[in-house]
Every structure is written in structure tokens, then in C-alpha cells.
Amino acid sequence: MRDSPKVELHLHLEGAVPPSFVRGLARQKSIDISGIFDEGGNYRYRDFAEFLKVYEAATAPLTSPEDYHSLTRAVLAESAAHGVIYSETFLSPDFCGARDLGAWREYLHAIREAAEAAEAQDGIILRGIVTCIRHFGPDAAREVALCAAETAGDWVVGFGIAGDETAGKPRDFAWSFDMAREAGLRLTAHAGEWAGPQGIRDTLRDLRVERIGHGVRAIEDLALVDELAEAGIVLEVCPGSNVALGVYPGWRAHPIGQLYDRGVKVTVSTDDPPFFHTTMTHEYDRLSEAFDWDDGVFATLNRTAAEAAFCAPETRAQIL
Numbered sequence: 001m002r003d004s005p006k007v008e009l010h011l012h013l014e015g016a017v018p019p020s021f022v023r024g025l026a027r028q029k030s031i032d033i034s035g036i037f038d039e040g041g042n043y044r045y046r047d048f049a050e051f052l053k054v055y056e057a058a059t060a061p062l063t064s065p066e067d068y069h070s071l072t073r074a075v076l077a078e079s080a081a082h083g084v085i086y087s088e089t090f091l092s093p094d095f096c097g098a099r100d101l102g103a104w105r106e107y108l109h110a111i112r113e114a115a116e117a118a119e120a121q122d123g124i125i126l127r128g129i130v131t132c133i134r135h136f137g138p139d140a141a142r143e144v145a146l147c148a149a150e151t152a153g154d155w156v157v158g159f160g161i162a163g164d165e166t167a168g169k170p171r172d173f174a175w176s177f178d179m180a181r182e183a184g185l186r187l188t189a190h191a192g193e194w195a196g197p198q199g200i201r202d203t204l205r206d207l208r209v210e211r212i213g214h215g216v217r218a219i220e221d222l223a224l225v226d227e228l229a230e231a232g233i234v235l236e237v238c239p240g241s242n243v244a245l246g247v248y249p250g251w252r253a254h255p256i257g258q259l260y261d262r263g264v265k266v267t268v269s270t271d272d273p274p275f276f277h278t279t280m281t282h283e284y285d286r287l288s289e290a291f292d293w294d295d296g297v298f299a300t301l302n303r304t305a306a307e308a309a310f311c312a313p314e315t316r317a318q319i320l
């Protein structure tokens with residue numbers, strides 16, 4: 001399914017850094033991050049807590065807007081090679097720009113320039129979702145929200161929250177989400193990946209998001225599943241990520257099939273592809289095997305994703 005056109009709503013820019021790219025930069029800058037790789041040169045982590053540490057360490061060599069320019073070109077070339085025509089990408093001022101608005105603008109400019117070059121060359125469209133990191137706390141999130149609000153427009157289209165879902169409560173971040181909403185940004189939040197159904201309920205109530213990153217543990221509460229379906233809340237499901245991180249023991253055990261069958265608006269994304277040894281092609285192929293999904297189901301998932309994309313209507317028309 002490599003060539004079929006795909007809409008991806010949930011990709012972390014730093015999480016898409018190929019290990020070879022990071023190693024090259026680290027060598028150039030004499031930064032020792034050898035501990036984050038295994039013997040095969042892949043990222044090494046045993047569980048989610050370690051994944052977050054390795055993820056952060058892998059950003060250490062990304063120290064300039066130029067680095068982000070090259071990274072964005074590399075990531076979009078890889079996505080386009082797997083048929084992705086639209087990529088809504090999480091951008092983190094915590095990792096680029098250090099939440100300093102001036103520096104953030106420079107990083108954003110570099111990422112946007114690279115994205116425009118990729119669009120001209122490969123036809124892939126990127127739109128940004130500025131994201132705060134939950135375990136860095138509410139004060140850091142406010143600064144990130146200010147960066148997001150100041151750069152909101154037709155290219156930075158959303159605001160979100162990633163990181164350790166067990167740190168703090170959604171309401172601790174309500175101020176940031178309110179400010180982003182007032183700036184015209186559309187909202188999504190990671191929930192229901194590590195915390196159960198209550199985390200999703202709290203997120204919907206306190207942050208008033210229209211999409212949920214992951215959301216798969218809603219399956220533990222069928223009343224919530226029905227509510228999600230009725231309210232048309234879109235789930236950015238990343239099955240390969242959930243399997244790699246051990247949320248579910250395998251593809252057949254993943255609840256995306258049941259959520260789809262119960263009428264929830266599910267979409268498919270890769271999250272952090274090199275960390276999870278995945279691509280959009282791999283996700284589609286494994287889902288097709290696990291749930292016997294045919295092209296019609298994947299067409300529905302892509303239409304759902306295009307309709308739920310935070311871009312302007314003219315852009316949506318290009319990807320529908």
C-alpha cells in the first residue's frame with residue numbers, strides 16, 4: 001500500500017529523526033549520545049519512561065534552525081515516499097527555540113521553508129501543531145502556548161500536548177489551551193494512551209479539544225466509546241507506536257478495529273516512525289492483515305483524516 005495517498009495527522013517532528021541523521025550531527029558537534037543507540041544503530045529504550053529520555057537526548061544535537069531545515073526535508077522526503085500527501089506535524093518549542101519567542105520564530109521559519117521546498121518537489125503538504133510537553137509542567141506549557149498564539153495562522157494551525165500523560169491533570173493546562181483557542185488555533189491532546197478512560201473524559205471536559213492523540217484506552221469504557229462516536233471526536237490512532245511501546249501485545253489485540261466498528265472516527269498515524277520501526281505503509285499493511293481491512297476502509301480513514309485536518313478549507317480541498 002506504499003503508493004496509495006495518505007493523510008497523516010499525528011507525527012512528531014523530533015520523533016521522526018532518523019538515528020543516522022542524529023548520529024551524523026552529534027559527530028559533527030562532538031556531542032556524545034552513543035548511549036541511546038543499540039548495536040544495530042537503532043534507538044534503544046525498554047519502556048515509555050526510557051523512550052521519553054532517549055527521545056529528548058536525540059534532540060540534543062539539533063541546535064540550529066539549519067538543523068531543523070535539514071531534518072524537515074529528510075522527514076518529508078521519507079513520508080512522501082510512503083504516499084503521505086498531507087502531514088500534520090507536532091512542533092515543540094521546548095526542543096527548538098527553548099520557548100524563547102524570538103528563537104522560536106527563527107526555527108519555525110526554517111521548518112516552513114523546508115516544508116515549502118518539499119511541497120514544491122514532492123507535493124507533500126505540512127501544517128504545524130505547536131505542542132507543549134506535559135511532564136515539563138504547566139508553566140512551561142504557558143510559554144509554549146504564547147509561542148503558538150504569536151505564530152498562529154494559515155501554517156501553524158493547531159495546539160496540542162504530548163509527553164507523560166500521568167504527569168499532572170488536564171485542568172492544569174486549561175489556561176494554555178484557552179489562550180491557544182482564543183488565538184484561533186484548533187486543539188488536540190494526547191490522552192488515553194497511558195491513562196484510562198477517565199483521562200480522556202477529563203481532557204475533553206477541561207481542554208475542550210476536538211481531537212485526541214491516541215485515545216485507544218477509551219475501549220475500556222464502552223459508554224465513553226459511544227459518546228466519542230456521537231460527538232464526532234476524532235482519534236489520532238498510532239497502532240505501531242502502541243504495539244512498540246507495549247500498550248497492546250500485538251496488532252490483533254489493538255482496539256482500533258473495535259473502535260472503527262463502533263462508529264468512532266479513527267485515523268491512522270505513525271507518531272515517531274524510526275523509534276517504532278514503522279512507516280505509514282507498514283501501518284496500513286499490518287492493519288490490513290490484522291483486521292482484514294480493504295481499500296474501502298482505508299479510503300474512509302483517509303477521508304476522516306482530511307475532514308478532521310486543521311488546515312484551511314482550500315488546503316483540505318486539495319487532499320480530499
Ligand code: ADE
Pocket residue numbers: 012015162163164165190193241271272
Ligand atoms: N511524544 C512523542 N511520542 C509520544 C507518545 N507516544 N506519547 C506521548 N508523548 C509523545
Ligand code: ZN
Pocket residue numbers: 010012162190213271
Ligand atoms: Zn504522539
